[in-house]
Amino acid sequence: MATERAKIQGLHHVTAIASDPQRNLDFYTQVLGLRLVKKTVNFDDPGTYHFYFGDDAGTPGTILTFFPWPGARRGLAGAGEVTHTAFSVPTVSIPYWEKRLTDEGVLVEHTGLRFNGAEDVLTFADPDGMKLEIVGHVDAPAATQAPRYADVPAEHSIRGFFGVTMLHRSEKATADTLAWMGFAETGRDGNRIRYASPEGAALGNHIDVLVNPNAGYGRSGAGSVHHIAFRTPNDESQLAWREEILKHLPVTTVQDRDYFHSIYFREPGGVLFEMATDEPGFAIDEPIETLGEALRVPKMHQGLLDQIERRLIPVELKQSSKTVVTA
Structure with missing residues (x-):
């Protein structure tokens, strides 16, 4: 009997491209108050980092990941791409975030209300030009996993x-x-x-399509979203989804990403989709208390650890109560 496909709960993670690793790390931890939940390296380019930012526990639906490639030229957003990645906060937190971003020297636009006033939106860009939004809405989930080292008050934390x-x-x-x-x-x-x-989770369950028949096509590079990943709970459900996807589109075999398993397919409009498992999660190789503080190398590259550490640009993880310096 075929395994039933679990309903997709929304986004698992979003992966983008950056340039300078330290600048990327500082912006997402020090300005946006996210936690670095995993510092590892690119599976296909182990001489470069792969950063994972999220809530305190690295919960699916909170994870923004980056391939920081030093010297990468800036991308250009266009048709067939994800142009904006949006974070969730309570509506009452919008004034806090507008002031915080402005005080940090970030050019922020109070874009205003959407969908008959249900959402209040701030729009800004990260240091590589990646377009971000903070969306205030009354049904934002409670701050149960606020990052422990951020100086953002828990009640205003990005959910x-x-x-x-x-x-x-x-x-x-x-x-x-x-x-x-x-x-x-x-x-x-x-x-x-x-x-x-319809049966989605509280986080990452809004997929917007902006339609512009005259939109030009973009160029991948720093500040571009590489792909978006949707959630599935486990391997069995993922395999069932793979069978379904094959009825419509080409799809990869299962890829072991250590902290989740992945399959990839490109939707007809051009955006690369991934389906990632919630299991096993980010705490399989280090405790929750010290997530992201030490370099973790994928199983497939364990034998190259010394070489990888010599090639990586050292970065400093700044935290509110302590500072950790690692390669």
Whole structure:
């Protein structure tokens, strides 16, 4: 009997490209108050870092990851790409974040209200030009996993993802893909079309498609989103989803990413999708108390640890109560 496919709960993580590792690390931990939950290296390029930022425990739906490639040229957002990655906070936290970002020298636009006032939005960019949003909404989840080293008050802490925005010249092929993935259209605001999983989680369950028939195509580089990953609970459900995906689109074999297992496919509009398992999680090789403080090398590269450490640019993880310096 075939294993039943678990309903997709929303986003598992978003992976993007950065340039300077230290600048990237400082912005997401010191400015946005996220926790570095894993410092490892790129599976395909082990001489470079792979950073994972999220809530205190690295909960699926909160994880923003980066490939920091020193010297990478800046990308250009365009059709067929994720153009904005949005974080969730309570509506009452918007003034706090507008002031904090401004005080940190970040150019922030109070974009205003969306969907008949249900959402209050701040828009800004990270040091590589990646477009980010902080979305205030009344049903933001409680701050149960606020990062322990951040100086952001727990009540204002980023809860995780609100969702992502994709830019497309036409929405139909992407809408059809989201439909067989279990996402339904939930609303329209101008040329913004909102999709969500009816049985989704509180975090990362808003997939927006902006439609602009005249949009130009972009260029991958620093500040670009590389791919977005959707959640599935375990290996059995992932394999069932792989069978379903193969009915519609080419999909990779299962890839072991140590902290989750992954399959990849490209939706017809051009965005690279991943389906990642919630298991086994980020605490399999270090305790929750010290997540992200030591370099962790993928199992496949364990024999190269000394060489990898010599090649990596040293970075400093700054924390509110202590500072850890590692390669």
